[in-house]
Amino acid sequence: MDTRFGHPDDWGLSPQRHSEIASELSDHLDCLQADEGSDAARAAEAKLAEPQVRKKISSAHVADQLTTTLLRWPTPAELREWMWLGFWIVLLAGGTAAWQYLERTAALFPYIPGERFGRYFSSEESSPIVFAAILLAWLLCQAGRIGVICQLVAILKRSSRIGIGVMAARAIQLSLWISIVQAVMFRNFLTAENTSQLRTNLAHQLPLTSEFFAISAGIVAILLLLMNRSRLWLVSSGLAMFALAAYFTGPGAVVHFQSKSKLSQKVLQEILDNGMDPQRVNLEEGWAILDGIASDVQVGHSLINAYSKKRESFGIDKAHLRPDMEIRKTWLTEPYIDVTGNFTVLTTIIMLLLTFASVILHGTKDASRSVKAGLHKMLAPTGAAFSLITCLVIFLRFPDAPFSPWSGNTSWTEFGTPFQYAVSSVLIHPFPQLTVALNTGSYSDNNYAIIVFMLVPLSLFMLMSAFMVDAGKSDSDANLVETT
Amino acid sequence: MAQQEYMAGMLRLLILNELSRGEGYGYGIAKGIQERSGGDLTVRPESLYPVLHRMEQEGLLSCKWIEADNGRPRKVYRLTKKGQGRWEKGRVQFTKQAQGALKAIGADLEPGSAGS
Numbered sequence: 001m002d003t004r005f006g007h008p009d010d011w012g013l014s015p016q017r018h019s020e021i022a023s024e025l026s027d028h029l030d031c032l033q034a035d036e037g038s039d040a041a042r043a044a045e046a047k048l049a050e051p052q053v054r055k056k057i058s059s060a061h062v063a064d065q066l067t068t069t070l071l072r073w074p075t076p077a078e079l080r081e082w083m084w085l086g087f088w089i090v091l092l093a094g095g096t097a098a099w100q101y102l103e104r105t106a107a108l109f110p111y112i113p114g115e116r117f118g119r120y121f122s123s124e125e126s127s128p129i130v131f132a133a134i135l136l137a138w139l140l141c142q143a144g145r146i147g148v149i150c151q152l153v154a155i156l157k158r159s160s161r162i163g164i165g166v167m168a169a170r171a172i173q174l175s176l177w178i179s180i181v182q183a184v185m186f187r188n189f190l191t192a193e194n195t196s197q198l199r200t201n202l203a204h205q206l207p208l209t210s211e212f213f214a215i216s217a218g219i220v221a222i223l224l225l226l227m228n229r230s231r232l233w234l235v236s237s238g239l240a241m242f243a244l245a246a247y248f249t250g251p252g253a254v255v256h257f258q259s260k261s262k263l264s265q266k267v268l269q270e271i272l273d274n275g276m277d278p279q280r281v282n283l284e285e286g287w288a289i290l291d292g293i294a295s296d297v298q299v300g301h302s303l304i305n306a307y308s309k310k311r312e313s314f315g316i317d318k319a320h321l322r323p324d325m326e327i328r329k330t331w332l333t334e335p336y337i338d339v340t341g342n343f344t345v346l347t348t349i350i351m352l353l354l355t356f357a358s359v360i361l362h363g364t365k366d367a368s369r370s371v372k373a374g375l376h377k378m379l380a381p382t383g384a385a386f387s388l389i390t391c392l393v394i395f396l397r398f399p400d401a402p403f404s405p406w407s408g409n410t411s412w413t414e415f416g417t418p419f420q421y422a423v424s425s426v427l428i429h430p431f432p433q434l435t436v437a438l439n440t441g442s443y444s445d446n447n448y449a450i451i452v453f454m455l456v457p458l459s460l461f462m463l464m465s466a467f468m469v470d471a472g473k474s475d476s477d478a479n480l481v482e483t484t
Numbered sequence: 485m486a487q488q489e490y491m492a493g494m495l496r497l498l499i500l501n502e503l504s505r506g507e508g509y510g511y512g513i514a515k516g517i518q519e520r521s522g523g524d525l526t527v528r529p530e531s532l533y534p535v536l537h538r539m540e541q542e543g544l545l546s547c548k549w550i551e552a553d554n555g556r557p558r559k560v561y562r563l564t565k566k567g568q569g570r571w572e573k574g575r576v577q578f579t580k581q582a583q584g585a586l587k588a589i590g591a592d593l594e595p596g597s598a599g600s
Binding site for chain 2: 025044056058
């Protein structure tokens with residue numbers, strides 16, 4: 001093998017394809033040397049050693065890069081990247097676990113700013129030491145999350161320098177592994193029956209990683225495509241990405257409280273105007289009916305229990321224990337339809353496995369066209385299904401969606417916008433608000449889900465489109481002929 | 485962007501033109517384009533080879549490996565039937581477009597008159 005053109009890994013190509021290209025380029029340099037002398041040949045050889053030139057030459061072999069990268073053993077550099085990624089994920093998981101554990105043991109139940117029945121959740125002030133420990137754990141968790149995202153971006157950036165096929169393969173590998181880790185460990189194992197509240201909370205926090213990956217991957221793919229085109233695009237995309245990361249990882253809380261009541265909004269408003277707590281009214285009425293079930297439980301404690309469980313969708317609505325409650329209840333917090341994580345994970349895994357399978361099945365021979373055709377075939381129905389399910393889930397899950405079957409007997413109470421929370425958390429009630437801010441992951445679930453539902457399919461399409469555009473169009477054929 | 489697409493299409497056409505005269509290899513094709521354009525056009529290896537490989541993948545070119553005079557392997561390309569068809573169609577189309585464009589900007593086809 002001609003050593004002037006490096007190792008196949010430098011090109012991201014299979015040894016066979018690399019050997020062919022190296023032979024062809026060697027022949028070119030030999031001819032150039034014979035025609036124009038050794039200086040011209042040396043200059044051309046130096047030029048061909050530049051990574052961007054290699055990337056351009058290998059741009060016609062995206063499918064080969066994709067297949068080779070997916071099937072070969074990781075290089076030492078890639079193993080180092082995996083190890084760093086593992087470290088950040090462990091830090092994220094460990095920080096989250098510590099944060100949740102400390103909060104539970106310190107009995108720091110979420111205190112919702114401005115709402116009138118927050119007193120049921122917490123009547124105790126935590127000590128500064130406990131609060132500092134919680135803050136530290138939260139910082140570790142956020143450091144882990146930022147580390148994961150930065151590592152993912154670094155991996156994609158490094159691989160994109162070699163070739164778009166290598167980048168697509170790394171994206172598939174990363175997404176697949178993270179989804180599997182999340183699905184197997186944090187979703188199924190940690191949310192098995194009889195697991196503690198800590199574990200369910202942990203499981204709720206961690207899906208952010210893979211969802212973040214999908215979003216980041218899409219944005220990075222677009223960034224890479226735009227990188228050589230417009231600085232303005234690059235800067236604005238970078239800012240958009242930063243804003244997304246800052247919004248989702250930064251402190252802040254949005255609480256959407258979905259409530260279903262036999263009482264009309266007008267009656268509720270009257271109760272509120274009279275300074276009465278509607279929750280207590282409903283609670284008392286409900287409690288009278290529920291007394292046979294939970295007569296030995298304290299009112300406040302029960303409410304905490306039912307409320308928090310329902311919000312996280314892992315609890316059983318007490319009304320289910322008494323079928324007659326369905327018509328007697330006056331105030332019921334609807335449980336979440338907890339499809340966010342599973343839906344995302346499942347669809348991501350299916351899409352990635354299909355991509356992976358199509359690449360392997362088609363092999364390297366004429367793979368470019370086969371993979372492109374396969375992706376086209378796969379993308380259209382998957383994309384349509386993804387969009388339909390997304391709309392359906394949003395429609396069913398959020399009662400204020402137009403024509404929702406839930407609208408009518410459902411009222412929405414919105415306790416604040418992200419901006420209101422951000423401002424009030426700093427200026428108005430720093431201590432309890434910060435406690436809410438620490439619970440961002442749990443309580444921004446609703447809004448977060450909408451954005452994730454929209455961004456995940458979009459970003460996957462962006463990523464796939466980016467790959468296909470680069471593979472299919474002779475984009476890098478541009479500026480091919482120099483005029484002298 | 486329009487100019488880049490135009491140049492990309494032109495390189496493909498120039499390659500088809502070179503290979504319509506018989507089989508050729510990478511350096512030979514680049515050299516042929518340079519010589520036939522009177523030295524006005526040069527093609528860099530990083531531009532030439534990806535296009536050659538794509539055209540091969542698209543079935544416009546076929547290739548075989550032979551041994552060069554220096555004993556090294558050499559990849560030789562030739563037009564396929566599909567490539568021949570593309571060349572004939574592309575040549576007519578390109579000539580018509582180029583003539584139209586030259587008329588539109590008030591230049592004639594005589595060498596050296598483009599800038600006048």
